[in-house]
Amino acid sequence: QWTNYIHGWQDRWVVLKSNTLSYYKSEDETEYGCRGSICLSKAVITPHDFDECRFDISVNDSVWYLRAQDSDHRQQWVDAIEQHKTESGYGSESSLRRHGSMVSLVSGASGYSATSTSSFKKGHSLREKLAEMETFRDILCRQVDTLQKYFDACADAVSKDELQRDKVVEDDEDDFPTVRSDGDFLHNSNSSKEKLFPHVTPKGINGIDFKGEAITFKATTAGILATLSHCIELMVKREESWQKRLDKEIEKRRRIEEAYKNAVTELKKKSHFGGPDYEEGPNSLINEEEFFDAVEAALDRQDKMEEQSQSEKVRLHWPVSLPSGDAYSAVGTHRFVQKPYSRSSSMSSIDLVSASDDVHRFSAQVEEMVQNHMTYSLQDVGGDANWQLVVEEGEMKVYRREVEENGIVLDPLKATHAVKGVTGHEVCHYFWNVDVRNDWETTIENFHVVETLADNAIIIYQTHKRVWPASQRDVLYLSAIRKIPAFSENDPETWIVCNFSVEHDSAPLNNRCVRAKINVAMICQTLVSPPEGNKEISRDNILCKITYVANVNPGGWAPASVLRAVAKREYPKFLKRFTSYVQEKTAGKPILF
Known part of the structure; x- marks a missing residue:
């Protein structure tokens, strides 16, 4: 899992x-x-x-x-x-x-x-008209009942009249005429007339004004039609208003649905953010822009944590231990320290020069690397069109030459800097000494010395902190410190620390980290401006000219744009942080030439 x-x-x-x-x-x-x-x-x-x-x-x-x-x-x-x-x-x-x-x-x-329910909520005027229609309906129902009673009574009366006439006809057929004295027939005409033409007055309709009811019925139906017409008119007038409201609701719903989809997408991203599909790899689902944003956010968090840590150290005012007095000796008009501050080596500066002759299995490779850096790394690249000036802050300049091989960024970087108050020996000493590595290096998770080849050459294995979603990197490299003899009195004193990747059986490749390859050099030259009179040389009279070159093959599948952006951001930050650390550690101490 x-x-x-x-x-x-x-x-x-x-x-x-x-x-x-x-x-x-x-x-x-x-x-x-x-x-x-x-x-x-x-x-x-x-x-x-x-x-x-x-x-x-x-x-x-x-x-x-x-x-x-x-x-x-x-x-x-x-x-x-x-x-x-x-x-x-x-x-x-x-x-x-x-x-x-x-x-x-x-x-x-x-x-x-x-x-x-909502169909009755049409507005105040429409409700009034609906109430009027309810009243008209009640009136109309009563009128219909009244007229129905009248028509029923009329129908009953007609039926009874027909039966009565039929009976009268039958009675007349049974009667015989009376013979008069003059021989004529005598009929009772009055009684027959009354039987044949009775006066029709049905019961129950004497109190009904049919004409008045008919007029009222017409008025009621006309009122209903008028009210319906008014309702239709109101609805027609409101149609445009309702349509506008509908359009607004449709647009609001569209925006809400779009926001919902975006929220769901973001939630899916967050829920899967720590999954293996979103880490660096050939089939990574994260795009280049999201990759860069994630790396930048992780680096920002690390910077914030580092600032908090530094603030805590300043607040506590940790004491700085000074070397004992027997470490100093007076030569000429200034004092210098014969012994470096490292606990891992008690060699003097002269011993380090002679130690370059110590033979170990990587001696030839170290010599070749040092000679190459002294030949090519000190050349001025300011006017070279292949090198781009990516950062310039005061005395510090960072150049980059874009190189890619099989899709992997192999950009060589070169930085130049000038730091007052420190010597090249001091800068290289703190850069090479593993005892103080964690004091200034913030990107390392852990490291250890794999093998000590000589007093000035060691093999180090270190793992760097994970920056999600990039894979974690580790480095196995040889680190050597060397003083380069001056060819003439006018040449500045030069120190160099050379770090380059090697292989060792004690630190094989593992699946947890991507093994990076490096070739790094820190070349420092000390420039001294003589003090006035017979005054001792102070730190105000010295200047260290630093040339830092780095050729790194990060391996893996990180996007090229991300690697270049991170390098542009981190290299100047590292150089400023490290040189400030050296100035802080050497302040108030004797000069180490």
Whole structure:
């Protein structure tokens, strides 16, 4: 399992049981409880595209990166996890359809309810018109009932009249006419007329004013139509306003959805930020801009921590130990220290010169490196078109020549600086002495001396602090200090520290770090301005001219633009920090020539 970017992949005891994946530090620690677990019901299993042994399990923002022994074991794990997901009931089509339908019904009901409620909230005028329509409806219902009663009564009366007339006709057919004395027939005409044409006055309609009701009915329907027309007019007038509000809501929703998508993307980035896919490598998912931002943020944090540490040291006023008095001797008109301040070497300056003749298995290589640096590194590159001046701060200038080989940045850097109050011997002494390395070097995580070849040559293995997402680097190099004899009295005194990569059986390559290759030289020349009269030489009369060259092959897959930006930022910072440290350590001490 991938633990974090510091420890990387670690062996873990993983248990798959009851639709849950749990892991323990080891099989023996299962009784103490698991260190983490995830439910597989909604987990997403993703086999890696390039690593045949790796697969990732993600649940929301939680991601587990796992690697099996081989591709067959990975497939067994993936199949087992998928089977547990299927048995849990969340992965089937019917389950998804059932849950989807439930959500749709609830959402539909909620939407209908919200629409029904909000449909009456159209404004004050519209509410008044709706109330008027309610009143018109009540009036219209009463009028319809009244008219219906009238029509029903009329229908009953007509039916009764038809029955009565039929009965009268039957009675008339049964009657015979009366013979008069003159021989004519005599009929009772009055009674027949009354039977044939009765006066129709149905019950229940005597109190109804049909004409008045009809007029009122027309007025009510006209009022309803007028109110409806007014409602339509109000809605038409508000259509533009509602449309504008709708457009605003649509735009607001679009912005919110866009912000939501961006937030989700950022959360995914943060949740995966420590994963192996986002660290330096040939298949890294992080782009060049994000890589640079992450490195710059990490360097800023380191700088802030270093500033806090320095402030704490200043606040505590740590005492500085001075060498004993027997270390000084008077020669001519000034004092100088015969012994360097290093605890690892008690050799004098003259001894270091003669020590250059000490023979060890890297002697020839050291001599070649020193001669090359003295020949080429001291040349002025200010007018060379191949060298670019990237930083200039006071006396300090940093030049760079862009070189790439197989996509790897191999830019040589050269810096020149002039520091008052220190000698070249003092600068090289503090640069070479491992006992004070941690006092000024802030990028090293740890280091140790692998082998002491001579009193002025050692092999050092050191690892640099991890700067996420770049891989951690380590360096195995030989460090030699040398005094270069002057060819004439006018030539300045010159000291050099030469560091270059070597191989050693005690420090083999490892998978945790990327091995960088270096060829670095610190060349220091001391310039002395004679004091007036017979005064002793003080630190006000000395100046150290520094030439620092660095040829570094970082290895790995870091983007070229990132490496160049980091070098432009860190090299001047290192040179200023180191020279300030030397000035601080030598202040008030006798001059070491």
